Amino acid sequence: MALSLLPHANVAARVATRNHPPPASTPTLLRRRNPNPLQCHSSSSSSDAAATSTALQCPHFQSCSGCTHEWNLDRPPVIEEAIEFFKSLGVSDFTFESGRLQGLPCRDCLPVRGARSHQLLTTTDRRSHHLPRLPEVGSQELLLIDPIAGKINLHRINGRCLCTVILKFQMAVTTYNTSLPVSDRYQNGKVQISLVWNSRNEHSENHEKLNALSNFLWRNGGARSSNYLIHSIWANFQTSNSNVIFGNRWRHLLGQREFWEHIGGIDICLDPSSFGQANTQAFNSLLRKLQKHVSYGSSVVDLYAGSGIIGLSLAATRKCRSVKCVEINKESELSFEKSVSRLPKTIDSTISWHNTDASLEPLRWLEGSDVVIVDPPRKGLHPSLIDALRHFALSERKIRQAPDGSIVKMKDEKRPWILRAREASVHVEGKTTWDKSQKWPTTLIYISCGWESFKEDSRNLLSSKAWYMEKAHAFNFFPGTQSIEVLAVFKRGPRIALAKKKAGKKKTPR
């Protein structure tokens, strides 16, 4: 079934890797969680068994463009560079959690091209080979998809080619089924399918193909089928030729409307239109680590917040006095609202979600919080936000001297979209009234999925000595790739050497 779609040279290079598994070595730095059962039972710890347990074990490796290495998945090559990078910034206790290595990612969006193959919709594509497999269907009269290497091949539905009507599809797996023991939930996940349709809306021509396709999928994988694997089917309408993944119009077609996950200690609702992390388990580990870096009762601003998972999880687990989420995608608002509705009633936190561009007026969003969280897209932080982070950190004395403790200039703003953005789209008031005296973040937590942009942003932040980096952790969100997810904690001010700190302590009179 796997088709060789890569250029020849690329395939040859991978064959070479496959033929020579490197010796299994797990440096002390690399701590494995949920080790593969193979490894647990190998008290003889033969190097073969160890090498297998950290191998990709994917039949599509040679034909799929998703993964770059097949062996030692618990130590992606980029880790060597990361160790050196963090050491150069004064962080020598950098940690890397490799987590579970096989069958993890829960979300992917793949383009549709070409026409070949004989499958309904399997999930044996790049990075998604773990997803529950949908039944294979031999009929050539129906939709046939082969999601290898991101190239999904459509055949025909009722004799007509579909390639011109469907652009791509997104699949997301929910493991939220509280009637199952936690250990069984992953294997029993259900798939939410979003079909990105090349038309303006559900009434445009081709709508009968959309209905036929979704009904076909539902009949074969929906709640009443013997292979119940599909959680829901959505359509998105997108006619643009640009790189934009989704259009603005969404329609829920079949199955359950709400898609829930339990991450970071809370229930989270994720509509297909809002951002969702691809590896739920690794993201959960990241959130657990992040929570330890936020003091109880902090005020938090969560920039690039998506549907607010990070901020809401902190509100619940760190009893934050306030959480402000800032996100540019309006579609995430509904998911945020639904998640707020399931927060424990005991939470006494003022929570808000603002639909705006975090790079406009960044000082306004930073003011009044102890902790700022940034989780930007791959390209990293906006220059205006980096400037703002450096600016207030360097202007500390000026801030203290300002009569109202504020350095945000209150110009007479008239632009309606700025004024609208200042108002929270969602606002939940806490019960306790806190002292609202002005303050500025002393902790900056940077979550990054773009290693190159992260390095550059870190250098920019640190160059003025406005911040120093205190801790750094990385997580294996996509085993088999060079991609790592970084969690870095910065503290305001210049780094105070440990020796100096100790010396200072001795002098303190008792």
Ligand SMILES: C[S@@+](CC[C@H](N)C(=O)[O-])C[C@H]1O[C@@H](n2cnc3c(N)ncnc32)[C@H](O)[C@@H]1O
């Ligand atoms: C990597 S995602 C993180 C989302 C969220 N923190 C999470 O973990 O689910 C980046 C988010 O930044 C949002 N974003 C991109 N540019 C933005 C901007 N200029 N201002 C605010 N949000 C932005 C995207 O829409 C996306 O939801």
